[in-house]
Amino acid sequence: MTDLYTAPPPAAAGPGASPGLVSVEPVGAWTRYRAFVLGALGIAALLAIWQLVATLGIIDPLYTSSPARIVEAAPAVFGDDDFAHHIAVSAQEFLLGMLLVVVTGIPFGLLAGWYRGVRELTDPVVSALFATPIVALVPILVLTLGIGVGSKVAFVYLLAVWPVVINTTAGIRDIDPGMIRMARTFGAGDRRIFRTVALPASVPHIIAGLRNAVSRGIIAVVVGELYGASAGIGYYLNQTGQIFQTDRYYFAVVFLALVGVVLGLLLTALEARVSGWKVDR
Amino acid sequence: MTAATAVPAPTKLAARGVRIGYRTREGRQVRTVTVVDGIDLDVRDGEFLAVVGPSGCGKTTFMTAITGLLPLMDGGFELDGHAITGPGPDRAMVFQAANLLPWRTVRANIAYGLEVLGRSRAERTARVDELLALVGLADFADHYPHQLSGGMQQRANLARALAVEAGLLLLDEPFAALDAQTREHMQGELTRIWAARRTTSILVTHSISEAVFLADRVVVFGPRPARVREIVPIDLPRPRRLAVKHSPRFRELEQTVWNLIESEREQR
Numbered sequence: 001m002t003d004l005y006t007a008p009p010p011a012a013a014g015p016g017a018s019p020g021l022v023s024v025e026p027v028g029a030w031t032r033y034r035a036f037v038l039g040a041l042g043i044a045a046l047l048a049i050w051q052l053v054a055t056l057g058i059i060d061p062l063y064t065s066s067p068a069r070i071v072e073a074a075p076a077v078f079g080d081d082d083f084a085h086h087i088a089v090s091a092q093e094f095l096l097g098m099l100l101v102v103v104t105g106i107p108f109g110l111l112a113g114w115y116r117g118v119r120e121l122t123d124p125v126v127s128a129l130f131a132t133p134i135v136a137l138v139p140i141l142v143l144t145l146g147i148g149v150g151s152k153v154a155f156v157y158l159l160a161v162w163p164v165v166i167n168t169t170a171g172i173r174d175i176d177p178g179m180i181r182m183a184r185t186f187g188a189g190d191r192r193i194f195r196t197v198a199l200p201a202s203v204p205h206i207i208a209g210l211r212n213a214v215s216r217g218i219i220a221v222v223v224g225e226l227y228g229a230s231a232g233i234g235y236y237l238n239q240t241g242q243i244f245q246t247d248r249y250y251f252a253v254v255f256l257a258l259v260g261v262v263l264g265l266l267l268t269a270l271e272a273r274v275s276g277w278k279v280d281r
Numbered sequence: 282m283t284a285a286t287a288v289p290a291p292t293k294l295a296a297r298g299v300r301i302g303y304r305t306r307e308g309r310q311v312r313t314v315t316v317v318d319g320i321d322l323d324v325r326d327g328e329f330l331a332v333v334g335p336s337g338c339g340k341t342t343f344m345t346a347i348t349g350l351l352p353l354m355d356g357g358f359e360l361d362g363h364a365i366t367g368p369g370p371d372r373a374m375v376f377q378a379a380n381l382l383p384w385r386t387v388r389a390n391i392a393y394g395l396e397v398l399g400r401s402r403a404e405r406t407a408r409v410d411e412l413l414a415l416v417g418l419a420d421f422a423d424h425y426p427h428q429l430s431g432g433m434q435q436r437a438n439l440a441r442a443l444a445v446e447a448g449l450l451l452l453d454e455p456f457a458a459l460d461a462q463t464r465e466h467m468q469g470e471l472t473r474i475w476a477a478r479r480t481t482s483i484l485v486t487h488s489i490s491e492a493v494f495l496a497d498r499v500v501v502f503g504p505r506p507a508r509v510r511e512i513v514p515i516d517l518p519r520p521r522r523l524a525v526k527h528s529p530r531f532r533e534l535e536q537t538v539w540n541l542i543e544s545e546r547e548q549r
Contacts, residue, residue, distance in 0.1 A: 182380040185348045186394040186445065187368050196393075200384045277384040277425045 065250040073247035081236070081248065087255075089231040093149050094221045097156025101213055105164035106206060112165065113172025114198065130162035135223060142228040152224040152232070159220040160213035167209025171202025204275045207267060214263050218256065293481040294324040294347070294449055298356030301342055316342045318506035319356070324449075324483060329475060331484045331492035334502030334510075335542060340485040341377075343507060344453050347483070348374055360449060370398055373447035377454040379434040381426040387437050388413070388422040394445035412440040415474055432463040439474070450482040456491065468494055469523045476520055489542070493517075493534045494526060501541045511541050 047067045053059060054066030065073075077083045112119040112126075138155060145151035175198055183193045225234025233252055240249040301317040316339040324330050332340050345351050347358055349367040358365040360372070373394065381390045388409055395405045413419045416436040426434055435455055442450060455471075456464045468491055475482065475495075486492050492499045496515050503510040515534055517525055525531050 176380070178376065178378050178380045179382060181350065182374075182376060183393070183397075184350060185368050185372075185374045186397045187370055188397045192397065196396075197382065200382070275384070277427070 062244060062246060065247045069247045070251050070254055073251050077248050077251050081240075083236065083252070083255075086231055086233050086236045086252075089149070089229075089235075090221050090225065090233040093152035093224070093232065094156060094217055096149070096153045097160065097220065098213065098217050100153070100157045101161045101164055101217070102210075105161045105209075105213075106168050109165045109168025109206070109209075110172060110199075110202070113169040113202070114194065119169065126162060126165055129158075130166060134159045134220075138224060138227045142224070147228040147230055152221055152229070155224040156217045156220040160217040163212035163216065164206070164209040167205045167212070168202060171205025172198055174205065175201045204271065207271045207274070211264065211267050214267065215260060218260055218263075222256065290325040290327055292323045293326040293328075293361065294322075294483070295359040296320050296322040296343075296347075296356070297359065299343070299346065299353060299358065300355035301339070301346055301351060302354045303342075315354070315506045317346070318508055320507065320509055322500065322509055324481060327479050327481055328497040329482045329484065329495055331486060331496035331499045332502060333486060333489055333492045333499060333538060333542065334507060335504045336487055338502045338505045339507030340487075340502055341453055343502075344374075344451055344483065344485045347449075347451055348372060370394075370445055371447055372449045372451060373442035373445050374451040374453060375435075375439050375442045375455045377457050379426070379431075379438040381434060381437055381441075383426050386423050386425055387418055387429070390426065390437055391440045391444050393441055398445060408444050409440075412444050415443070415477065416440045417470070430463075431459050432467055435459065435467060436470070439471070443474070443478075443480075446480075448481060450480045452482060452484040452486075454486055455484075457487070464488075464491075465523060471495060472519075472521050489535055489538045490526060493531060493538060494521060494523075499534075499538055501538060513538055513541070 051067050054061060054064060054069070061069075108122075112122055134155070137158065138151075141151045141154050141158075145154055179197050179201070180193060183197050188196065221232065222234040222237070225232035226238055229235040233256060236252050237249060239245075240252070299317055299320045300315065302313045302315045304311055304313050306312075320343060332343070334340050342351065346353060347365065349365050349369065349372075381387075382393070385393070391409045391412055392405045395408060400408070409422075410419075413422050416439055418433060418436050418440065421429060421433060426437070429437065435458075438455065456467050459467060472495060484492065484495055493515055494517075499513045499515060501510045501513065502508065513534065517528075517530060517534070
């Protein structure tokens with residue numbers, strides 16, 4: 001866009017004037033999909049190597065599965081083992097926990113970013129809890145909230161809320177003071193400045209925080225279920241792992257990886273939607 | 282030159298003994314540095330006033346105070362006879378950094394002040410269309426700020442200020458971040474745009490040539506803390522085109538202002 005150096009004189013802007021400075025042309029297919037195609041190739045290569053290692057018997061098949069055997073295990077996993085039920089339980093725990101993260105973490109982060117007093121009061125606590133290995137709390141959570149959904153929701157929340165709080169706070173703090181000054185000069189009040197300047201400016205930070213929270217949330221669900229549960233993907237890992245059902249075990253692992261990737265893609269799409277102004281698309 | 286014999290226009294903005302200081306915290310102490318020390322100044326209705334002075338003299342601080350965002354240590358401003366107590370729709374500012382909201386298109390950025398004033402969507406659209414044409418951004422209405430060059434961002438910045446039709450336009454070094462060529466071009470554009478409505482304007486700049494070219498009167502501030510050193514009337518006829526910068530009278534006026542700033546510096 002270097003040819004936008006000077007604007008046309010207003011006279012040239014009318015209809016029938018010389019061709020405008022802005023020209024639009026379609027982007028080629030390769031340019032549009034190259035990242036996707038290369039990414040898919042990378043995954044295919046990894047799977048191929050894994051399959052090769054398993055087929056050549058380099059590693060004991062008792063400890064590692066192979067892509068082919070994982071696919072073969074699918075009917076048993078969904079049939080005899082009712083994997084869909086485990087997915088439903090884990091998804092419920094994850095979504096409830098993340099819902100709590102969103103409805104409390106974002107507002108709290110906004111408050112802490114906007115009001116200096118709130119921030120100074122809570123910053124040490126937030127930093128301490130962010131740094132604490134919350135995993136240490138799992139036994140006590142299971143003890144107090146039981147082996148059901150409740151303890152996992154609490155664990156997801158405790159593990160995932162801090163990056164959202166910290167990023168949202170940073171997002172508000174990071175706003176260019178010149179923009180606030182601009183809004184004030186035009187007579188905008190605090191509420192309008194919050195809505196038209198602070199909030200949109202912090203959206204990219206909030207999404208970055210959510211991205212971090214999602215991966216922590218998945219970890220929390222699995223770890224919580226590994227420790228004490230009666231259903232869920234973590235519970236399933238425990239059950240199949242202990243009896244060397246390696247193919248079914250790895251099926252669940254690959255499933256978790258896929259979930260992580262899909263959620264990441266969803267957040268990327270959301271990011272592109274709400275902060276498309278940041279990059280020249 | 283025509284105004285020389287006529288009765289001076291009524292006062293639009295009056296500064297009366299304005300003193301401004303900055304408080305900074307240094308370890309265990311709070312230090313107050315006086316930046317502007319007792320400025321008395323009358324800005325006439327419909328005039329273009331430029332303020333120049335050595336860099337760091339407090340020009341921009343003085344300007345920010347007119348927006349009502351800075352507490353004064355002493356004195357005050359009167360706009361149309363009423364004391365300024367805070368920001369208001371009777372003043373509009375063109376900022377040194379364009380301060381465009383990056384998530385808004387050019388069109389929505391220009392409409393910002395109108396939104397604050399609660400104008401209807403139809404009125405906003407009509408006003409913005411008019412201004413897009415005036416500042417030459419009609420083709421870029423739906424672009425985002427990062428897609429614009431520096432000069433175009435400043436056009437949008439100017440259009441946003443003009444949109445609210447405030448009685449007093451404040452221009453705080455609006456072209457300081459532009460390269461020399463774009464800057465000259467924008468000066469020409471500004472006189473053209475200004476001539477369309479002749480809104481009372483105050484320009485803060487460190488470019489003497491820019492001040493002389495644009496202004497009816499050039500106010501020279503002394504070094505910090507700022508005071509009014511001298512006011513130089515600019516009798517170049519309007520409309521002015523950039524070519525006037527090569528005229529002997531222009532050079533003479535430029536020299537006068539330059540001497541005033543330099544003699545201040547030597548006295549220190």
